[in-house]
Amino acid sequence: MKKRLIKILPYPMEEKLRKLLNTYRAKKAFLYDHRRYKDHSATTGYNTEEKLRARIMMVYHIAEKGLTMPIPRLGFGQENIFTICRYCEEYFTKYNRTNHQVLHAVAVLQEYLRFHERNNYELDKALVDRIGTIKGMVKDVEIMDGKQIMITSEEYFKEVKSDFKAFSNSRKSVRSYSESEIPIELINSSIEMANNTPSACNRQTARVHVYTKKEDMQKILGEQNGNRGFGHLADKIIVVTAELGVFSQAMERNQAYIDGGMYLMNLLYTLHYNKIAVCTLNCSHTPTRDKVMRNLCKIKESEVFIAILACGMMPEEASIALSPRYGCTN
Numbered sequence: 001m002k003k004r005l006i007k008i009l010p011y012p013m014e015e016k017l018r019k020l021l022n023t024y025r026a027k028k029a030f031l032y033d034h035r036r037y038k039d040h041s042a043t044t045g046y047n048t049e050e051k052l053r054a055r056i057m058m059v060y061h062i063a064e065k066g067l068t069m070p071i072p073r074l075g076f077g078q079e080n081i082f083t084i085c086r087y088c089e090e091y092f093t094k095y096n097r098t099n100h101q102v103l104h105a106v107a108v109l110q111e112y113l114r115f116h117e118r119n120n121y122e123l124d125k126a127l128v129d130r131i132g133t134i135k136g137m138v139k140d141v142e143i144m145d146g147k148q149i150m151i152t153s154e155e156y157f158k159e160v161k162s163d164f165k166a167f168s169n170s171r172k173s174v175r176s177y178s179e180s181e182i183p184i185e186l187i188n189s190s191i192e193m194a195n196n197t198p199s200a201c202n203r204q205t206a207r208v209h210v211y212t213k214k215e216d217m218q219k220i221l222g223e224q225n226g227n228r229g230f231g232h233l234a235d236k237i238i239v240v241t242a243e244l245g246v247f248s249q250a251m252e253r254n255q256a257y258i259d260g261g262m263y264l265m266n267l268l269y270t271l272h273y274n275k276i277a278v279c280t281l282n283c284s285h286t287p288t289r290d291k292v293m294r295n296l297c298k299i300k301e302s303e304v305f306i307a308i309l310a311c312g313m314m315p316e317e318a319s320i321a322l323s324p325r326y327g328c329t330n
């Protein structure tokens with residue numbers, strides 16, 4: 001009925017009505033997404049096992065990353081360690097003591113203690129006792145080693161020309177970079193290969209912005225919230241965005257993020273192939289920070305941020321976070 005009505009109208013009116021209808025549909029769709037996000041994300045609390053576990057994974061990963069920093073700061077992140085303990089206690093009390101992701105959190109706590117012991121640093125006694133309590137809750141369960149991986153550059157890149165399984169298993173986030181410059185040709189060649197990424201109707205929404213000036217990088221990384229302790233060592237940064245203008249109507253509202261995410265993953269692989277050490281940095285911005293970042297990166301209003309890649313040449317040796325994955329079941 002709506003379609004037929006639009007068709008019998010004179011062209012300018014038809015256009016106007018179509019625009020109004022599309023705008024209305026987009027708004028309705030975004031409200032639908034908003035409702036789903038509000039109801040099912042952890043925005044209003046970690047009130048299910050899944051949500052609490054994801055929160056634990058997030059906080060233990062912060063500690064895990066801290067242990068891999070080029071120069072870890074003794075006594076780092078104690079508040080976060082208390083948080084891990086609190087959430088683990090809640091999880092073990094409410095759910096189970098067998099989930100390997102939550103047990104990995106305990107392994108990270110253990111490694112945090114060992115790291116400070118090795119460096120003769122006396123941690124707050126209350127913190128040590130708290131970790132002891134959590135370990136006590138799972139004393140009859142086997143806990144894997146939480147020590148991060150120390151790897152040489154040669155070892156890290158040894159599979160870059162191997163079959164895909166070995167290649168893909170060998171890529172990890174690297175948060176330590178040497179002082180050497182990345183030849184720009186390697187960045188360009190990585191981007192060229194990543195352009196093979198498929199996209200919806202081949203509209204190729206991904207855009208790549210490379211920053212090489214220390215001053216620009218410092219400003220951008222200064223606003224990003226996940227690069228403390230290593231971002232300053234990056235030789236170049238790459239900002240991946242996606243152009244909204246190639247999409248239309250409500251049903252394509254998330255397509256830029258899907259196509260952009262696929263491009264990002266491909267770029268991570270091509271950079272790895274070219275032996276560049278990389279760490280993805282989130283662009284999970286509030287609207288205020290989005291505006292600031294847009295300004296600093298000189299990103300067009302029509303583009304949305306996908307992620308930032310901190311890139312550098314690999315040092316002779318680097319520490320890499322374990323970041324264990326789920327198996328086929330959780």
Ligand SMILES: Cc1cc2nc3c(=O)[nH]c(=O)nc-3n(C[C@H](O)[C@H](O)[C@H](O)COP(=O)(O)O)c2cc1C
Pocket residue numbers: 061065171172173174175225226227279280281282283307321323
């Ligand atoms: C979209 C995205 C955002 C990320 N943001 C950050 C970040 O801000 N800081 C950081 O140190 N790592 C960040 N990471 C890296 C993840 O922590 C890392 O990829 C994950 O733990 C898996 O480890 P792997 O890359 O070593 O396989 C991000 C990764 C992705 C995919």
